[in-house]
Amino acid sequence: MLTHLTIALDMMGGDYGPRSSIPAAVKAVNQNPHLSLILCGNHQVISEGLEKLDSLHHPRLKIKHCNEVVTNSCEPAQALRRKKDASMRIALDLVKSGEAQACVSSGNTGALFLIATHVLKVLPGVKRPALISAVPTETKDPVYLLDLGANVYCEPQTLFQFGVMGSVVASQRLGIERPRVSLLNIGSEDIKGHEGIKQAAELMRKCNQLNYIGYSEGSDIFTGKAHVIVCDGFVGNVALKTCEGIAKLIMHKFTKALKKHVFYKALAFLLRPVIKKMYKRVNPDQYNGASLVGLRGIVVKSHGNASNKAFLAAIEEAAREVERQIPEKIQAVFEQINAAAVLPSSSKIE
Structure with a gap:
């Protein structure tokens, strides 16, 4: 420290x-x-x-x-x-x-x-910074989602770089040497998605510094399938705010239901430690703080x-x-990638 x-x-x-x-x-x-x-x-x-x-x-x-x-x-x-x-x-x-x-x-x-x-x-x-934040999953580890709104449209090369930066953040935060990295898509099959997504996937597959596991669908965000999920800023921002809205809706409905009947109130009192633990797990406040990496x-x-x-x-x-x-750790990984000649010459470090 x-x-x-x-x-x-x-x-x-x-x-x-x-x-x-x-x-x-x-x-x-x-x-x-x-x-x-x-x-x-x-x-x-x-x-x-x-x-x-x-x-x-x-x-x-x-x-x-x-x-x-x-x-x-x-x-x-x-x-x-x-x-x-x-x-x-x-x-x-x-x-x-x-x-x-x-x-x-x-x-x-x-x-x-x-x-x-x-x-x-x-x-x-x-090429461009990205907003990244943690989202809770079914497992003990969150998933890191990026970009969350800084870049509405992203070229394949930009999405690839987001994967690299997300991998560094997840590795440092979760203590995992090779975090699983995925691209958010409309299906898990290789034939799905637009051409830009397919090109980004190809760049990720070729990069030895990334543990790329393929596409994820929206329903995969909470499963723990990946440690990092990459998308453009428009999709990421909508996905994040939808996640937050769902968490608040579930807790609101749950709390409202417990107040309807005296039996439920008594049950809620008995289950209070469990309820608090569950709320702490999904409460969006604890995940506040999207990093501009x-x-x-x-x-x-x-x-x-x-x-x-x-x-x-x-x-x-x-x-x-x-x-x-x-930042220093992200720069070090990009230098490794440059040395391996993965990036196009236009993106290499001068």
């Missing part, structure tokens, strides 16, 4: 802004004695929030005043050009300068993707509607990535 790490937080982004990020920041530093946080946003708002939690003078919480905010309705290109004093931009600048080792934001996804790519740049050999720095995207607990999970995810040196 690192003796000290610093993470920059975009305190103003998302649906709840400081109402969510301030309690999460306070809890994060109280839980981790090695962690310092730079809170980027409106100084007065953040100070008032910290004061309410008796944490205004916490030695490992530093406020970085910012005059602007990247709103959810802000066009990404406009945010890049005109919002240079926004909390999101300043947090990313702190990572670039080395003052922080990672950035966490629940703000505008498109703007975060564009600004992070502009400020931090992609790793050598990487492929950059020369660590960026974690929290849900826009993240609760205090969910934003805390994103901070914890950023800390884990710093400790595991995810």
Whole structure:
């Protein structure tokens, strides 16, 4: 474990802004004695929030005043050009300068993707960064799904690179040397899917650094068939939000049913430990924190509607990535692939 790490937080982004990020920041530093946080946003708002939690003078919480905010309705290109004093931009600048080792934001996804790519740049050999997050499965291990919305359309080469980056993340997080990698498709047979998917599959089959196991269907996401499932950002974003919606629906229906009858209420009391364990297993908050992988720095995207607990999970995810040196490990694998002449010459590291 690192003796000290610093993470920059975009305190103003998302649906709840400081109402969510301030309690999460306070809890994060109280839980981790090695962690310092730079809170980027409106100084007065953040100070008032910290004061309410008796944490205004916490030695490992530093406020970085910012005059602007990247709103959810802000066009990404406009945010890049005109919002240079926004909390999101300043947090990313702190990572670039080395003052922080990672950035966490629940703000505008498109703007975060564009600004992070502009400020931090992609790793050598990487065409485009991708958003990756864990999704619970029937097994003890989650599945890592990418891309989750950063790239709506992806070329075969890009999907291949997502597979490589996803494999590195899963390997580090799960402690597995060769995670199973799959492509999300409309069927498991080799003849299924459009030409781009087939070309991506061929690239993955030829890569010795990947343990490619073929196609997965939507119903395979939760089975544990693969440790990594690759798709374009449009499909991935829909799939992730569908997963979250299903989890919430099941728990809502289950809770509602238990309240209908006195016998069910008594049963619920007896089964409370089991119910809590099950809810903890599927609760989307614990999986909050999609990592923007492929950059020369660590960026974690929290849900826009993240609760205090969910934003805390994103901070914890950023800390884990710093400790595991995810960008450096991704770069090392791409260098191995280049050396094996798997990538086309146009994608080789200069």
